[in-house]
Amino acid sequence: MNIIENLGHVLNLNMKLISNLIVVFFLGDLLFNNNSVIEFLSQIFYPIISTVKFPDASLISKSIIRSLYNSISTIDLINFSILYDTRFIIGIFSVIIGISFTTNLTYIYSANIKIDKKYFIIMYFEKVALTILLYSIIYYSRGYII
Numbered sequence: 001m002n003i004i005e006n007l008g009h010v011l012n013l014n015m016k017l018i019s020n021l022i023v024v025f026f027l028g029d030l031l032f033n034n035n036s037v038i039e040f041l042s043q044i045f046y047p048i049i050s051t052v053k054f055p056d057a058s059l060i061s062k063s064i065i066r067s068l069y070n071s072i073s074t075i076d077l078i079n080f081s082i083l084y085d086t087r088f089i090i091g092i093f094s095v096i097i098g099i100s101f102t103t104n105l106t107y108i109y110s111a112n113i114k115i116d117k118k119y120f121i122i123m124y125f126e127k128v129a130l131t132i133l134l135y136s137i138i139y140y141s142r143g144y145i146i
Contacts, residue, residue, distance in 0.1 A: 056086040063090040
């Protein structure tokens with residue numbers, strides 16, 4: 001009987017998760033495919049990145065904002081016409097930050113876990129700041145990253 005009970009809980013969680021994912025993907029696509037919203041939000045990180053003098057600071061700040069929604073969507077920004085360093089930095093941010101609203105918050109809503117959403121935003125900003133700090137230390141101490 002315990003297996004059937006657990007199966008019921010899993011099916012219930014999956015049904016909640018699927019419906020929440022659809023809503024989050026739909027709203028996120030509307031919001032993050034709007035270039036003016038991305039431009040506006042990227043101004044949060046642009047001054048920091050331009051101060052550190054990373055190449056193509058505008059594109060890097062846009063990728064940080066897009067990785068908040070979904071790390072995979074930052075791949076759309078990468079093409080072969082941009083510098084290797086810029087592609088590398090965008091890849092580092094996509095991998096290290098690892099927090100996206102489409103996965104973590106959706107699962108937390110579905111599982112009824114009581115975690116305040118502001119902690120995700122705080123962790124996101126902390127990871128971005130630490131990544132910028134560590135990359136700039138390595139970049140400027142050796143002159144190159146690889």
